Amino acid sequence: MSRKLFSIFLALCMVLSLSGCGMISLTSDEEEKISMYSASIIRKYNREEDQAIAFYGPKSQATYSAMNSSGAASTDAADDTSADSSGSSETTASVDSVDASVQPEESAVPEETKSISDIIGIEGLNFSLSDVSAVDNYTIEGLMDLSPKDGNRFMEFDFTCTNSTSNDIKVDFSALNITYTCTFGGTTMYSSDTLAPDSLSTFTGTIKAGSSQKLVLLFEFSSDVLSGDLNGYVIKAKSDSGAFNVSI
Numbered sequence: 001m002s003r004k005l006f007s008i009f010l011a012l013c014m015v016l017s018l019s020g021c022g023m024i025s026l027t028s029d030e031e032e033k034i035s036m037y038s039a040s041i042i043r044k045y046n047r048e049e050d051q052a053i054a055f056y057g058p059k060s061q062a063t064y065s066a067m068n069s070s071g072a073a074s075t076d077a078a079d080d081t082s083a084d085s086s087g088s089s090e091t092t093a094s095v096d097s098v099d100a101s102v103q104p105e106e107s108a109v110p111e112e113t114k115s116i117s118d119i120i121g122i123e124g125l126n127f128s129l130s131d132v133s134a135v136d137n138y139t140i141e142g143l144m145d146l147s148p149k150d151g152n153r154f155m156e157f158d159f160t161c162t163n164s165t166s167n168d169i170k171v172d173f174s175a176l177n178i179t180y181t182c183t184f185g186g187t188t189m190y191s192s193d194t195l196a197p198d199s200l201s202t203f204t205g206t207i208k209a210g211s212s213q214k215l216v217l218l219f220e221f222s223s224d225v226l227s228g229d230l231n232g233y234v235i236k237a238k239s240d241s242g243a244f245n246v247s248i
Contacts, residue, residue: 173202
């Protein structure tokens with residue numbers, strides 16, 4: 001949510017909170033108009049759509065939904081429609097009546113488990129995990145050397161990407177906008193390999209027909225975490241199509 005939208009929303013919350021202190025008493029009609037105005041401001045400035053919206057009671061939630069379904073109707077027109085259709089009185093709500101049951105959709109939907117091949121979704125490319133190891137640095141001879149912070153090591157996942165078709169396939173994995181996390185030893189880390197030319201997150205190039213390309217994911221953990229057995233890790237991938245547990 002932008003700083004401008006947050007400031008507007010904060011100001012509205014301060015006005016509404018006064019009704020719970022006995023300083024201002026809102027009628028049902030006044031509450032409805034405030035909720036309509038709040039909804040119009042949120043819809044205008046919130047680029048994240050329904051994310052980060054807290055509704056002031058069930059009426060404002062219903063009002064916001066109605067405004068989204070009514071297309072380009074103006075706030076004034078919506079006010080008139082709501083006033084005409086509302087024939088019953090309603091007790092003025094306080095700030096405590098915020099509908100806490102409204103949650104982001106992701107929290108209610110279990111994450112699917114998919115293979116890397118399905119998540120990346122490029123026909124003809126198949127991915128397999130070839131090795132998992134703990135390393136002090138990641139080096140491509142004569143090209144680059146990535147080192148973790150002092151006291152840390154990389155958990156390195158080596159993948160093999162195979163082109164099973166008879167044609168060369170050009171790829172740009174950075175355009176897929178996929179981020180990877182690894183949970184291990186009670187800690188979750190984002191991948192640290194975006195600068196590597198063979199990163200699974202950002203690789204750009206051509207995979208020849210019938211050939212394979214080595215790709216890597218690196219996750220930086222404390223050396224203590226990576227001092228023992230490397231089993232028990234969980235890799236997740238998040239893309240524009242959702243968040244998934246990675247089956248390996």
